[in-house]
Amino acid sequence: MIKGDKRGQRLLAIFALGCILLTYPMLQIFNHGDLVLGVPLLVLYVFLAWLAVIVLTALAIER
Amino acid sequence: MFAGAIILVSLAYIGVLFAIARFGDKRADRGQSIIASPYVYALSMGVYCTAWTYYGSVGRAAATGVGFLPIYLGPTLMAVLGWFVLRKMVRISKTNRITTIADFVASRYGKSTLLGSLVTLIAVIGIVPYIALQLDAVSSSFTLLWNYPDITSARSAGSAGVLDTAFYVSLAMVLFAILFGTRHLDVTEHHEGLVAAISFESIIKLAAFTLVGVYVAFGLFNGADLLYEQAAARPDLARLFTFNPTTIEFGEWTTLTLLSMMAILFLPRQFQMSVLENMDERHVAKASWLFPLYLFAINLFVLPIALAGLLLFPDGAVDADMFVLALPMHGQQQVLALIVFIGGLSAATSMVIVDTVALSTMVSNDLLMPLLLRAGLVRSPERRDVGGLLLAIRRIAIAAIILLGYLYFRLTGGSAPLVSIGLISFAAVAQFAPAVLGGIYWKGGTRAGALAGLIAGFLTWGYTLSLPSLHVIGGAPDSFVVDGPWGIGWLRPYALFGLTDLDPITHALFWSLLVNTLLYVVVSLLRQPSAIEHSQASRFVDAFQHTGAGEPLLFWRGAAPLDDLRSLLERFLGAARTERLLSTYARQRGVDWQTLTIADADLVQYAENQLAGVIGTASARVATASVVQEDPLTMDEMLRLLDETSQVLAYSQQLEERTHQLEQKSLQLEAASAELRAANERLQELDRLKDDFISTVTHELRTPLTSIRAFSEILYDNPDLDAARRTNFLEIILKESERLTRLINQVLDLAKLESGAAEWHTTAVHIGELIDDALVATSGLFAEKNIQVTVAVGAGLPAVWVDRDRVMQVLINLLSNASKFAPADVGAVQIRAHHAGGWLQMAVIDNGPGISPDEQAVIFQKFRQAGDQRQGKPKGTGLGLPISAQIIGHFGGRLWVESEVGAGATFLFTLPLEPARSVGSDEGMG
Known part of the structure; x- marks a missing residue:
C-alpha cells in the first residue's frame, strides 16, 4: 500500500508537470x-514534451 | 478493375474482422481469453482514434497547424491520472455491476431511472452526428478511391451515381455489432470477440497511417525535414508552425485539452472499452502510458501529410480531410491507396460498432426497460422470456442508431468538416463531467442536483453549439447565428450575453459547464439526499474502502415470495441460469430451498444485483420492486443502518482505538503518578527518619558531653578538691568520654552499614572458636557481676562463611546486653548453637527481667533501649542491636528476640550454612 501510495504521488506530479509543459x-x-x-x-517541443510525459509515466508505473 | 478490387478487399477485411471476433469469443467460451493483456487493453482504448483522427486530423492540421494536437494531449494527461480516476470508475463499475455510463450515473444517484434516461438521450443525440461523421468519411474516401486516379472530384456522398457506400457499410456494421455486441444478455460479461476485433483495427489504422506518413515524407519528399523546409519557405504554410490568430490560440488550445480529457472518460465507447471491458485493474496502470504512446505514434505524421497535401494540391483542389488518401493516389500508389482506405474503414467501423453497442445497451436498459417495466411487462403472465425481448430490443436499437447516423449524414450532406462535428459530440458528453466526477469524489451530490445540472448543461450545449451548427447554409452561418434569434443581439448562440471573442467550442463549453456545475452543486446543497442516494454515494465515493465485491447495503426490509422472485429472474435470465444462480446462492449461504418460501432482504438484494448486470441497476431496482412487498427504509432508519455499517463504523473504530490509547495513557499516567506519590512518601519518611536520627544522635551525644563538661567545671572551679573525689570525678569523665567515643564509632559504623559502604572480609568461621573468643572478651563483665555462663554447641557444626569480626561484634553485643540485664550473683547466661534446617541458629539466653512485647517491637530501632524507665540511666548506646541486626541481615540471616516479662530474654540469630550463597542484601534500617 505504501508502494502504491508513492506511485500515486509520482503520477500526480507527472500530471502536474504535463499540464505545465503542454x-x-x-x-x-x-x-x-x-x-x-x-x-x-513548436512542433518539436510539443512532441518532445509529450514523449517525456509518456516516458515518465512509464517509469512511474513499471518501476 | 480497380473498383472490383476495392470492394473485394473491403469485404475481405470485414470478413477478417468477423473471423477474429469469432475466434475471440470461441476462446473466451473455452476460458482462454485472448484479450486479458494490458497491450490488448491499451489497443482497445485506441477506439478513441476514429475516422476523425485518421482523416480529420490532417484536415484540421491543414487549417490550424498544431491545432490538431490538444485532442490527443488531453487523453494523455487523463491517462496519467488513470490510476486515480479510471481505476476508481472500473472498481465502482465492477462492484455495482454497472452496464453503461448512463447506468453509472443512474446508479450513483439512487438508481434513478430518470437520470439514466436523460444520460441516454444526451449520449444518443450527441453521438449520432459522430456516427454520421464516420459514415461520411467512409463514403467520401470510397468515392475518392472509386474515381482513381482522378483526385479532384468533389467530396460528396453518393454523388456521381456510384454505390451508396455509406449504406452498405452501415449494413455491415449493424450486422457486426449485432453478432458480437449482443451475444450475452449480461452486459457485464466481456465482449471478448468484439474487443479482439477492435484491438486488431487499432493496429491496422496505426499501421496504415504510419505507412502513408512514411511514404509522403520519404517517398514524395526525400525526408520530413525537406518537407518542412519547403513549407517554411511559404508564408501561408509557415503560419501553421506557431500559435497565431489564423491557426489556434491558447484559449482554444486549453479548452480542447480539457474537452478531450473529459471525452476520454465519458464517451460511451471509451466507457465501454476502458471501464466495462477491463479485465484487470492492473491493466489500467500499464495503459496509462501505452495508450498515450499509441496516440503519440498515430499523430507523428499528421503535420507532414497536411503540409504535403497543401504543397501538392494548391488552391483547395482536394479536400484537406482527404489528403491521407489523395496523396498516395497522387503518387500513383494503387496498393498503398487501398491500404489507406482500409485503415480509414477500420477507424470508422471500430468507433461505430463500439458506440452502437454501448448506446444500444443504454437505450434498452436505461430508456426502454424502465418504461416496459412500468407498463407491467414483468407481471404479464404470457411474457415468459423477457431476456429474448431484451436482446431483440438491443439489436433493433443498434440498427436504429446506425440508421439514424446514416439519415443524419444524408440530411446534412456532409457539409461540416469532420473535426467540428466530433467536437460537438465531445462537448455533449462533457456534460457528464460534473455528475460523474462529482459523483465519485463528492458524497453531497444528489439526484436532483445531477438532473438539474445535466438538463441545463445539455440545453445550453444545444443552444450554443448544436443548433447553430445546423444553421449553416452553404458554409456560411445564417442570421440566427450572426444577429441572434429575432435579432436579439445578446442571444447570439456564439456570443451569449455578449461574450464575444471566444471560439464557438470554448464559448459553448464555458456556458454549458458553468450552468451544469453550478446547478449540480447548488441544487445538491439545497436538499438532503434520500436514503438510497446517501448509501449509493458512499458506495461510489468510498469505492476503494469497500473491499472486493462488498455486500451492498440493504434498503428493503421487505421480503418477497420466493416463487415470485424466481419467476422474475427466470423471465430475464432464463430458467437454467436462474437455477444456477440460486443454487450458487444457496450453497454460499447454506440455505435449504425445500423449506424456504419467502426470500429475505438479502436474497432479494442478490437477485437485484444479478438483474443489474442484464438490465442496468436502475431497471433492476424497478423490476425487483415490483415483486417485493417492500417497505423502504426511512431516512432515519437508513442513517441508523449506516451508523452500524460503512463509514461510521470505520469512524467509530478509529474512535475506539483512540479511546483505547487514551485509556492506556491515562492508566500509565495513573501508575506513574502512584509511583511518584509512593516515592514522595518514601522520601518524606526518609526525611523524617533522618531528622529523628539526627536529633536523637545529637541528644545522645549531648548526654555524655554534659556530664563530662559538668565534672570538668567542678574540677576546674575547685582546685582544692580532695584526692578521692577528684579521682572519682575523673573516672566519670573518662567513662563518659569512652561512651562518647563508642557512640560516635557506632553511629559511623551504622552509617557505613546502612549505606553499604562497609567492607566485608568473608572467611570460614568455626562458631565454637568464635564463642570462645567472645567469652574471653566479655569474661570481665560476667565476672564483675558473678554471672554463670554455660555454652552448648551442637556436635559437628560446619564452618560458616561470614566476616569473623562482624559476627564477633554481634555476639559480644548480645553477651554484654545479657550481662547488663542478668541479675548479679544469681545471674545465668546460656549460649547455644545448633543446626536448624540449613541454618546455624545461635541463642543467647539470660534470666533477667525479660522484655515486654511492646519493648520487643522497638529494641531493634536505633537509640531505643529496653528498661529505659526502670534503669534510670541508660546502659548502652541504643545502637548495638540495630547494628547487630544489620550485620546478620547482611549474611541473609535473622536476629530476633523471644521473651516474657519476668522470665528472662532469649536473643536468637541465624546464619546460612550454604557458603556459596551470594550476600549483600542489606536493606532497610534494622
Whole structure:
C-alpha cells in the first residue's frame, strides 16, 4: 500500500508537470516558426514534451 | 478493375474482422481469453482514434497547424491520472455491476431511472452526428478511391451515381455489432470477440497511417525535414508552425485539452472499452502510458501529410480531410491507396460498432426497460422470456442508431468538416463531467442536483453549439447565428450575453459547464439526499474502502415470495441460469430451498444485483420492486443502518482505538503518578527518619558531653578538691568520654552499614572458636557481676562463611546486653548453637527481667533501649542491636528476640550454612 501510495504521488506530479509543459504560457516560449533539426520548433517541443510525459509515466508505473 | 478490387478487399477485411471476433469469443467460451493483456487493453482504448483522427486530423492540421494536437494531449494527461480516476470508475463499475455510463450515473444517484434516461438521450443525440461523421468519411474516401486516379472530384456522398457506400457499410456494421455486441444478455460479461476485433483495427489504422506518413515524407519528399523546409519557405504554410490568430490560440488550445480529457472518460465507447471491458485493474496502470504512446505514434505524421497535401494540391483542389488518401493516389500508389482506405474503414467501423453497442445497451436498459417495466411487462403472465425481448430490443436499437447516423449524414450532406462535428459530440458528453466526477469524489451530490445540472448543461450545449451548427447554409452561418434569434443581439448562440471573442467550442463549453456545475452543486446543497442516494454515494465515493465485491447495503426490509422472485429472474435470465444462480446462492449461504418460501432482504438484494448486470441497476431496482412487498427504509432508519455499517463504523473504530490509547495513557499516567506519590512518601519518611536520627544522635551525644563538661567545671572551679573525689570525678569523665567515643564509632559504623559502604572480609568461621573468643572478651563483665555462663554447641557444626569480626561484634553485643540485664550473683547466661534446617541458629539466653512485647517491637530501632524507665540511666548506646541486626541481615540471616516479662530474654540469630550463597542484601534500617 505504501508502494502504491508513492506511485500515486509520482503520477500526480507527472500530471502536474504535463499540464505545465503542454499549455500556455510554457508554449509561448517555443512559439517560433524556426526550424530546429529540420522540424518547426513548436512542433518539436510539443512532441518532445509529450514523449517525456509518456516516458515518465512509464517509469512511474513499471518501476 | 480497380473498383472490383476495392470492394473485394473491403469485404475481405470485414470478413477478417468477423473471423477474429469469432475466434475471440470461441476462446473466451473455452476460458482462454485472448484479450486479458494490458497491450490488448491499451489497443482497445485506441477506439478513441476514429475516422476523425485518421482523416480529420490532417484536415484540421491543414487549417490550424498544431491545432490538431490538444485532442490527443488531453487523453494523455487523463491517462496519467488513470490510476486515480479510471481505476476508481472500473472498481465502482465492477462492484455495482454497472452496464453503461448512463447506468453509472443512474446508479450513483439512487438508481434513478430518470437520470439514466436523460444520460441516454444526451449520449444518443450527441453521438449520432459522430456516427454520421464516420459514415461520411467512409463514403467520401470510397468515392475518392472509386474515381482513381482522378483526385479532384468533389467530396460528396453518393454523388456521381456510384454505390451508396455509406449504406452498405452501415449494413455491415449493424450486422457486426449485432453478432458480437449482443451475444450475452449480461452486459457485464466481456465482449471478448468484439474487443479482439477492435484491438486488431487499432493496429491496422496505426499501421496504415504510419505507412502513408512514411511514404509522403520519404517517398514524395526525400525526408520530413525537406518537407518542412519547403513549407517554411511559404508564408501561408509557415503560419501553421506557431500559435497565431489564423491557426489556434491558447484559449482554444486549453479548452480542447480539457474537452478531450473529459471525452476520454465519458464517451460511451471509451466507457465501454476502458471501464466495462477491463479485465484487470492492473491493466489500467500499464495503459496509462501505452495508450498515450499509441496516440503519440498515430499523430507523428499528421503535420507532414497536411503540409504535403497543401504543397501538392494548391488552391483547395482536394479536400484537406482527404489528403491521407489523395496523396498516395497522387503518387500513383494503387496498393498503398487501398491500404489507406482500409485503415480509414477500420477507424470508422471500430468507433461505430463500439458506440452502437454501448448506446444500444443504454437505450434498452436505461430508456426502454424502465418504461416496459412500468407498463407491467414483468407481471404479464404470457411474457415468459423477457431476456429474448431484451436482446431483440438491443439489436433493433443498434440498427436504429446506425440508421439514424446514416439519415443524419444524408440530411446534412456532409457539409461540416469532420473535426467540428466530433467536437460537438465531445462537448455533449462533457456534460457528464460534473455528475460523474462529482459523483465519485463528492458524497453531497444528489439526484436532483445531477438532473438539474445535466438538463441545463445539455440545453445550453444545444443552444450554443448544436443548433447553430445546423444553421449553416452553404458554409456560411445564417442570421440566427450572426444577429441572434429575432435579432436579439445578446442571444447570439456564439456570443451569449455578449461574450464575444471566444471560439464557438470554448464559448459553448464555458456556458454549458458553468450552468451544469453550478446547478449540480447548488441544487445538491439545497436538499438532503434520500436514503438510497446517501448509501449509493458512499458506495461510489468510498469505492476503494469497500473491499472486493462488498455486500451492498440493504434498503428493503421487505421480503418477497420466493416463487415470485424466481419467476422474475427466470423471465430475464432464463430458467437454467436462474437455477444456477440460486443454487450458487444457496450453497454460499447454506440455505435449504425445500423449506424456504419467502426470500429475505438479502436474497432479494442478490437477485437485484444479478438483474443489474442484464438490465442496468436502475431497471433492476424497478423490476425487483415490483415483486417485493417492500417497505423502504426511512431516512432515519437508513442513517441508523449506516451508523452500524460503512463509514461510521470505520469512524467509530478509529474512535475506539483512540479511546483505547487514551485509556492506556491515562492508566500509565495513573501508575506513574502512584509511583511518584509512593516515592514522595518514601522520601518524606526518609526525611523524617533522618531528622529523628539526627536529633536523637545529637541528644545522645549531648548526654555524655554534659556530664563530662559538668565534672570538668567542678574540677576546674575547685582546685582544692580532695584526692578521692577528684579521682572519682575523673573516672566519670573518662567513662563518659569512652561512651562518647563508642557512640560516635557506632553511629559511623551504622552509617557505613546502612549505606553499604562497609567492607566485608568473608572467611570460614568455626562458631565454637568464635564463642570462645567472645567469652574471653566479655569474661570481665560476667565476672564483675558473678554471672554463670554455660555454652552448648551442637556436635559437628560446619564452618560458616561470614566476616569473623562482624559476627564477633554481634555476639559480644548480645553477651554484654545479657550481662547488663542478668541479675548479679544469681545471674545465668546460656549460649547455644545448633543446626536448624540449613541454618546455624545461635541463642543467647539470660534470666533477667525479660522484655515486654511492646519493648520487643522497638529494641531493634536505633537509640531505643529496653528498661529505659526502670534503669534510670541508660546502659548502652541504643545502637548495638540495630547494628547487630544489620550485620546478620547482611549474611541473609535473622536476629530476633523471644521473651516474657519476668522470665528472662532469649536473643536468637541465624546464619546460612550454604557458603556459596551470594550476600549483600542489606536493606532497610534494622
